[in-house]
Amino acid sequence: MTVSKAITFAVPADLKLRSAPIPADWVIEGNPQARSRRLSTSPDTTSSTMVWTCTPGKFHWHYNVDETLYILEGEVFVTNEKDEVRRLGPGDLAFFPAGSDSVWRVTKDIRKIAFCRQSMPLAAGFGLRAMNKLINIMTGRNVSALESQDPDEAVMPARHANAA
Numbered sequence: 001m002t003v004s005k006a007i008t009f010a011v012p013a014d015l016k017l018r019s020a021p022i023p024a025d026w027v028i029e030g031n032p033q034a035r036s037r038r039l040s041t042s043p044d045t046t047s048s049t050m051v052w053t054c055t056p057g058k059f060h061w062h063y064n065v066d067e068t069l070y071i072l073e074g075e076v077f078v079t080n081e082k083d084e085v086r087r088l089g090p091g092d093l094a095f096f097p098a099g100s101d102s103v104w105r106v107t108k109d110i111r112k113i114a115f116c117r118q119s120m121p122l123a124a125g126f127g128l129r130a131m132n133k134l135i136n137i138m139t140g141r142n143v144s145a146l147e148s149q150d151p152d153e154a155v156m157p158a159r160h161a162n163a164a
Helices: 122-139
Strands: 027-030 034-041 047-054 057-062 066-079 085-088 093-096 101-117
Touching: none
Parallel strands: none
Antiparallel strands: 027 057, 034 047, 047 101, 057 101, 066 085, 066 093, 066 101
16 A cells, blocks of 8 residues: 655645634633644644634643644734743744643734644654664665754754854
């Protein structure tokens, strides 16, 4: 059986989204209306890409998968587990690990792209990295370009760092 390797293209601003209601018991204030659309899913179904929008309101959010998000438009203030508030707007990126909770206060209609991934046990991640290294050695190619990155440099020190 051959798995399709079709490339997906999309214009997030032009997509028709479907209603994705926020659970009523998560809503703190307002009447936030969310809509979303899945853009892609990995062949092993552990990763997906979504477009999500929401109207103003305040609500709890629980992450059952790792989610990296990129804000396309709008504004939200996110409160983390330490009661720290962070503003996110167009061009901002954030990571929410599976199992984390936050409070979202959307002040302007927001649109984001979410890159979601099922969290895997540490041992499984180690096995995957070992397999990728073995494939790299056997084929002479770099199966995972991310493997060569220094994990301590995963976050850029400045938001708009210029190339040196």
